[in-house]
Amino acid sequence: MEEIRQLIAPYRKVLVAGCGTCVTVCWAGGEKEVAMLASQLRLARSAEGNEIVALEATVERQCEREMVAEIKDKVAEVDAVISLACGSGVQTMAEMFEDKPVFPGVNTTFIGMPEKEGLWVEMCGACGDCFLDRTGGVCPIVRCAKGLLNGPCGGTRKGGKCEIDPDKDCAWVLIYRRLEKQGRLDVMRKYYAPKNYRAVKRPGKVQAAKA
């Protein structure tokens, strides 16, 4: 919040822009978060005696130029935009409205799945060289605290928990159990050489097969 406040300190009229897809699903940047942040900004500025106009808008997917175009009128009205989309959405907005500063309102951290309502767990690191075929569908790169390819490390706690964070499952225990169920424990006997983390040349780009 403090960060956002400083970013928009010089402006009098801003747009809080939400995204209606992924960040809505994970409670980070949907219509409701937009309303909350806008309200918070107005409160903060009014407490300083420096009123701000905070408009609100949410588009279906901020990573799609066509959809972002729908709010161009609102963007035209303001001095700056705070985007509550992922980094991809922020950049799409910034590119569409080159003359306006577009600030990120969330810190996009990982690709995860919901464990229960309101709790997401990182599942994929988007490394570009998928290892899941060898680990029974459990990713050790993000789910093992040490990112080991040849685990477990020897520090596994009783009950299959991680030595670094006892609240988290040891990924390698999960991998063992899964492979055991599938009768594929031999996969774990193999040694895997260090992974090539340069599989994706940054910036990544994917072209689907032309159909």
Added chain:
Amino acid sequence: METKIGIFLCNCGGAISNIDFDAAVKKLAEFPGVTCVNLISDLCLEEGKEKMTSCIREEHIEKVVVAACSPEFTEHVFAEVLEKAGLNGHLLSMANIREQCSWAHEGNVTEKAVELVKMAANRVRLLQPVEKKELPVNKEVLVVGGGFSAINAALQLSRVGLRTTLLEKETVLGGGPGSLASFYGFDSGSMISTVEGDKNIEVLTSAQMSAVEGKVGDFRVTIRKDGEEILRNYGAIVLATGYRTELVLDSGMKPGPNIVSQEQFCSMLRNPGLEREPRSIAFMFDFSDENSRFSTLATLHNALEAKEKWGSEVYVFYKSVKVDSEGVEKLYQEARECGVVFLKSEVPPRSAVENGRVKIEARDVLLGEDISLACDVLVGEELCLPVEESEDLSSLLNIRKDSRGFFQDENVHLYPVGSERKGIFFIGGCRGDLDLGRVLTDISSVVMSVHELLSSGKILAEVERVKADPQKCVACLTCIRVCPHGAIQLVRADNSKEVAGISDLACYACGICAAICPAKAIRFQGYKDEEILAQIEALGKSLNGRNVALCCQQSAYPAADLAGKLRLHYPENLRIIRVPCAGQVDVFHILKAFEKGAAAVLVMGCEDGACHHITGNTRAKERVKYCNMLLKEVKVDGRRVAMFNLSPNAPHKFVRAVNEMAKITKESGR
């Protein structure tokens, strides 16, 4: 064209004396969009209602504000007036100028009364009609279980004309040899043959539920039988899955030929080819489990039978004998009269096997003496526990269990045999009730409830009162995961996109889903975000310095009414907004209130563990905590928002909370 709003004020036959009604009428008439303001004495009496009806008709009023007593008492009365006058009953908004204004404060409160009416008038503009429709329900019932409770429930359901399926996981019906029915001398054989001969009852043995979808009136149940899956539809599901028992033995002791359970002892009693009759027998109960009604009944029964059949010496070790179940007092008297020895001990007796006999040592607290006995057979203490599959059933049906693992949450607002999901009921052992009287009451209650629900084949329900806008819903599943009543499922919208579908039949209209929806897609008619904000915004600049209380209509709102009735005065600057459940209050509502100038916001819900919607008050608490943090981030005193838990009969607690908040706002200079 602007909507025509009619305002009706009532002075309650003079019971509201500290409001200057003439001045109020004048002020309200200036309020934009108001067609007419009428002061009618005794609005809720026949004459008053008639005047109101004719005024609505003559002036072509489209929406109505009633400023009178608490809506808790008269909302339904005035909704009926609207219906009679040809308006939808949901186009009514009430201002509580009696309990929460006139009676709650001393001196002239005209200004506050006018503000309350303005709040209601601002809300009424946004209200939309909610239609009622008859929705069809499936009239068949699924009873899960095969013991005494299940069989009798099926028989009674059949008798009231509802087709019933009896689903038993074992190969035969009847329960075990030590079951409740046998202790009460019921002939389970004849019960089973009656059930099997009943054309209205289908018996499926060796069968289990493997999946349940849908909701009340339309449960789609997948049944696995003989390796095959059958799909069936039911209007209601009744669980009568019983209980299981576990022997509690002294350390080092193991069940064996001379250390047995009640059920094994029953089998011994009924075994004509028993090698050697036990000469001395000891029983134990009520040491580890306070809820020992079943063990008490089984012990007394088996002790008497052993005396009669074998003439053995019988000793009963107990902490206390619970004789409140049907017929148990009599059994206890009989047992004493025929020579069963009762030995009261405060701690569990120590036992050990010595030379093929069981040695028991205890201290009899009545005699004040140490006792040492050697018996041929020890019938150990038994704990009554939930059956193993109750875990699966609970997740299959999406219903909670109590802290012991039995069905039905310990929430005081759930009916004894009802679950938090409409159309799912419990009977007897599976909810931890283990004596005949209670089981029979359970059966009757369930049969009555199911009959009321399904017998006509349709239910009159309000449709789309709570609805997810298919355009805005992103199918994030949040509402489905949080709905305490299992009323939401993914459905295909018209354009074939999957969205959250809220069942009109299963919904209890708590609004928890509407508050949590990250896409703000769920609209709850009567409590839409705009309607809540409209009440706050109605105060305009005068909101400054006012405290806003968002009060759950199940607890805090009636508590405030009661405070008024008892003339427990509290600061006049409080403005109460009625919400269906504290769980309907969203962080965003609170922030908005502060943005508009509120001095403090009180979120008031039911006591812990007593929310009508199970999780509403705990969610509200979390949200308030989150809100404290958000406010601190923007340098607003986080103490200015707080959660209070109280019950509807706690007016003093309500007043204390209001005063506490008033003190805080004073301190923070508001």
